[in-house]
Amino acid sequence: MKKLENKVAVITGGNSGMGLATAKLFAQNGASVAITGRNLVTINSAIEAIGNGAIGVVSDVSDVSNMEHAFSKVEQTFGKIDILIVNAGFFAGAPLADFTEEMFDQTSDVLFKGAFFTVQKALPYLNDGASIVLTSTSLNEKGLSFAAAYSAAKAAVRSLARSFSSELLGRNIRVNVLSPGAIDTPIFGRGGGSKEEIDGTKAFFASSTPLKRLGTVEEIAAGYLFLASDDSSYMLGAELVIDGGIKAI
Template structure:
């Protein structure tokens, strides 16, 4: 039997890269999938790619009213949620001395505040025994220059998985994080030429013991593990998929 047969899965930030690969895999494994993102064009394209009755919703994780509307639509379409993947996030890199309040607030509003309230507002819509998965990062374990706010926000959600798991034990709801290292996604091409994007990827790969970037499909397999009963003994934990970047 498929691992997510007849399960309802919501992927916040599911319209590209890791989120899109995860949506495809979940659908292949029998889930009824809803994806969200801020760009309607990429959402529509993603829904077409994923197929299998997937729905796409324009939603901004930093807008709490938008989050409420998203869950309402999912409830009306599919019913209660069995798997919630909170994958939305941004990286605004800059030296600590130059970091502005605006940059900090934008990072925090999406990477921490948005995650916090996305889960809080999902609680009435989650089935008992649901799996909640937050995308963290290898930066939780290692210091990287110019990522102070981003790294702190990812450390915050790593902590959140522990405390929420403790609070939700009576409902058997598990909250875990998946921490990817550098992954080959379309983000490298945004605002850069193909040559610049390839140079960035080569530079990042050189610092990873595996000597390559990860793929979105590899990370999607990690999300499937955390979403399915394969990981039912994993509570408040972390799955680190970073090619050895943080540990070797």
Template sequence: MSQKLSNKVAVVTGGTSGIGLAIAKRFAQEGAKVAVTGRNQKSIDQAVAEIGANGLGIQGDVSSLADLTRIYQTVADHFGKVDTLVVNAGVYILGPLADFTEDQFDQVSDINFKGAFFSVQKALPVLNDGASVVLISSTVNAKGVPNHAAYSATKAAVRSLARSFSAELLDRKIRVNALTPGPVDTPVFATVAGSPEGAAAMKEAMGNFTPVKRVAEASELAAAALYLASDDSSFMLGAELLLDGGVREL
């Protein structure tokens, strides 16, 4: 059985847990050399151990342009040019409009929007012509949900970047698409809820919010990311692949 990413080089930002780690592991299984980024060295080391021999971990903050430049130089030094970039690093910060603080706004904007924009810009010198870029958005990019105003706006911006970047990079045949999940079973539930019991309750509530009455598995997002990264999606650019259990459409 042929591997879809044989001899390819991939970078996954925010690749140490959840969706990002699932994508990195799937890409490695499909033959890619995979570099993952994160802010915590222990988490990076654990992720690389799971990815295997073709994994590389690089510590850095996607909201720092200096860090991004260093990240891509490190990837180039180890693996050469990049064939696939998955912009996954993000934060999930919620709060009511009346109480949302400037610090919260800056944090979610710096990581989710600024980080996504410059993760692509700083990658341009090391991206191969014909590369695929996958931007992780969210189904709330086009749906009004209480307490999600700032987060939703950043993910709508990410969706927009897929169009604009694709238009700008046509001459290099670099495809940029958005992968847009609904609720996914990741450690974010525990982070937001603050306890195992709260995480379980949040997962159940999020699942009940979908028409299919469950949250997605990270492996399902990884399969979709593989499609966007591979030649199977060569006719797809500036588009959005929606995996949200029917939340938006039903």
């Protein structure tokens, strides 16, 4: 039996990288899948790749009203939501002395505020017994010189999972966290660097990982499937770390 048969799943940031791989895997496991993203072109491309009747909604998680519209459309199309993957992300890295207020605000708006209000706005559209997975990072307990705001925002997301779990116990809604390490996704190319710079960045992160490689989006998708399905039915407010050993070793 498919693990997500007859389930409705929403994946924010599902138009590329880890989100897209997760959307594909969920659809293969029987879920009715809806993705959100900010770019209509990439959403349409992702929907074609996912298949299985998936839908996409243009939505920016840093704009609270956007999310309510997205969830309403999902309910109109598929019914109430059983799985919510809060995956939309943003990364701005710079030393403390060079980090701008604009970079800080965007980091906070997408990663922290975005995660908080994505869950809040989803509440009327969630079935009791739903599974929510927030995306943090294995850096949420580490100090990295050029990623202070990013790491702090992701640590806040880890904290949200605990508080949300306590608050939503009455509805039997489970909230857990998936914390990836360095994963080979298109995010490496979004800073506008040359191919040599991008390859160098990837090589740095791979060499900093005990397994000496980047993770794949498929490995992360398998983690989301575990947390979304009944396989993790006894996990609540917990963190699944998939990072090649960065956090532990």
